[in-house]
Amino acid sequence: MQWDVILQALPKLLQGVVLTLELVALSCIAGLIFAIPMGIARASTRWYVRSLPYGYIFLFRGTPLLVQLFLVYYGLAQFEAVRQGPLWPYLRDPFWCAVITMTMHTTAYIAEIVRGALQAVPAGEIEAARALGMSKTQTLLFITLPRAIRIGLPAYSNEVILMLKGSALASTVTLLELTGMARTIIARTYLPVEIFFAAGVLYLLIAYVLVLGFKLLEKVLRVDTGQLGR
Amino acid sequence: MNNCKKILLALAAVFALVSQAAVADKLRIGTEGAYPPFNLTDASGKVVGFDMDIAHALCAKMKAECEVVTSDWDGIIPALNAKKFDFIVASMSITDERKQAVDFTDPYYTNKLQFIGPKSAKVAVDKAGLKGKAVGTQRATIAGEWLEKNMGDAVDLKLYDTQENAYLDLSSGRIDLVLGDVFVNWGWLKSDAGKEFEFKGEPVFDNDKIGIAVRKNDPLREKLNAALKEIIADGTYKKINDQYFPFSIL
Numbered sequence: 001m002q003w004d005v006i007l008q009a010l011p012k013l014l015q016g017v018v019l020t021l022e023l024v025a026l027s028c029i030a031g032l033i034f035a036i037p038m039g040i041a042r043a044s045t046r047w048y049v050r051s052l053p054y055g056y057i058f059l060f061r062g063t064p065l066l067v068q069l070f071l072v073y074y075g076l077a078q079f080e081a082v083r084q085g086p087l088w089p090y091l092r093d094p095f096w097c098a099v100i101t102m103t104m105h106t107t108a109y110i111a112e113i114v115r116g117a118l119q120a121v122p123a124g125e126i127e128a129a130r131a132l133g134m135s136k137t138q139t140l141l142f143i144t145l146p147r148a149i150r151i152g153l154p155a156y157s158n159e160v161i162l163m164l165k166g167s168a169l170a171s172t173v174t175l176l177e178l179t180g181m182a183r184t185i186i187a188r189t190y191l192p193v194e195i196f197f198a199a200g201v202l203y204l205l206i207a208y209v210l211v212l213g214f215k216l217l218e219k220v221l222r223v224d225t226g227q228l229g230r
Numbered sequence: 231m232n233n234c235k236k237i238l239l240a241l242a243a244v245f246a247l248v249s250q251a252a253v254a255d256k257l258r259i260g261t262e263g264a265y266p267p268f269n270l271t272d273a274s275g276k277v278v279g280f281d282m283d284i285a286h287a288l289c290a291k292m293k294a295e296c297e298v299v300t301s302d303w304d305g306i307i308p309a310l311n312a313k314k315f316d317f318i319v320a321s322m323s324i325t326d327e328r329k330q331a332v333d334f335t336d337p338y339y340t341n342k343l344q345f346i347g348p349k350s351a352k353v354a355v356d357k358a359g360l361k362g363k364a365v366g367t368q369r370a371t372i373a374g375e376w377l378e379k380n381m382g383d384a385v386d387l388k389l390y391d392t393q394e395n396a397y398l399d400l401s402s403g404r405i406d407l408v409l410g411d412v413f414v415n416w417g418w419l420k421s422d423a424g425k426e427f428e429f430k431g432e433p434v435f436d437n438d439k440i441g442i443a444v445r446k447n448d449p450l451r452e453k454l455n456a457a458l459k460e461i462i463a464d465g466t467y468k469k470i471n472d473q474y475f476p477f478s479i480l
């Protein structure tokens with residue numbers, strides 16, 4: 001193990017960490033925003049409401065993130081219409097391609113989490129709200145959703161950590177996030193063990209901070225006291 | 231006790247012989263399989279190309295049975311040292327940095343680096359002309375190293391996993407130029423996708439010798455050198471060369 005090589009590579013690797021965090025933060029927040037309505041629709045009892053989200057989730061859960069990323073980055077750029085279109089300034093940029101793909105990917109997973117959480121809200125609580133004279137919308141906003149957020153939060157934190165590791169694929173579209181930076185340094189030093197070890201430790205640290213953050217959030221939202229059967 | 235030792239020693243000797251024989255029988259050629267026309271994977275999944283023709287010709291001269299193993303480009307040297315294969319025939323440039331990790335045979339061809347870009351754009355391939363241009367190349371190649379060293383502060387350098395991906399982004403207009411091996415660029419310019427593009431300027435680098443990499447101090451190196459001399463002397467090399475290029479690349 002050549003520690004001095006790791007030390008020299010550290011500033012560059014930290015630059016990569018910043019980009020990794022940007023990718024994960026943007027896609028996981030945007031993903032959550034899109035996933036909540038999609039999850040609500042997915043949990044609907046009406047087939048025509050739930051079929052569209054069902055199809056979306058089926059498509060994005062059933063294909064690898066790498067394939068999706070290549071289709072968005074290299075695939076869309078093949079079409080003249082896309083290259084002349086208004087979105088090209090964004091689709092031209094590998095950063096936005098990665099953010100868009102990761103968002104679409106994680107939205108599918110989070111929507112499933114939202115659906116599961118909504119369906120896990122005890123029926124008695126919803127009935128109680130309705131019996132007190134709350135409308136369907138009021139019940140959803142004030143009773144079902146807050147309960148579902150507590151139920152779904154641990155699963156969501158899991159998804160964020162999965163996306164942290166999934167973001168490594170952005171290195172295949174020229175982005176120098178943590179993995180891309182590590183591979184570029186290895187191309188110069190031929191020391192994959194040292195550099196990947198350092199990158200692995202950095203991923204671990206990020207994951208650790210995320211776990212701590214979600215633990216705190218669970219405490220604030222009192223997830224543990226909100227469990228079923230209490 | 232003594233007998234025991236003798237038996238153990240004998241067993242060890244047999245094992246050593248057997249394992250050596252196994253190694254000697256079958257040589258594994260490491261290559262990338264994504265670098266046309268030198269090494270590429272054809273429709274049936276077989277790795278073909280100039281590198282492979284040379285490698286098989288060398289194996290025939292060494293009377294060795296060879297099989298081809300593919301590896302990602304940026305992990306190919308570590309894989310050689312981890313004994314995933316015995317020598318790399320993958321259009322690898324001989325550089326001082328790589329020589330610290332592996333040994334090289336005599337060069338089996340010489341490469342030049344030259345820019346390509348759209349026919350419609352006028353570019354001067356010097357520091358001033360390239361300022362602010364997005365230039366793509368493959369990660370962990372001599373072209374990447376050259377760009378970082380000579381143009382690092384002037385150009386927006388984009389590193390790709392394969393040369394093919396750099397061409398894809400050149401055709402979609404995400405990048406202005408690609409720097410790459412002149413033969414590989416030449417192959418792409420001839421293809422349908424490369425119609426709208428051309429070489430820009432003169433080759434920027436022409437002392438790029440391509441060799442076969444072997445593990446440090448591996449006697450295989452001398453065998454490969456001898457075989458290489460033979461195929462050049464008996465015309466096998468020229469025959470392979472002419473199949474791919476209308477000019478000699480030795």
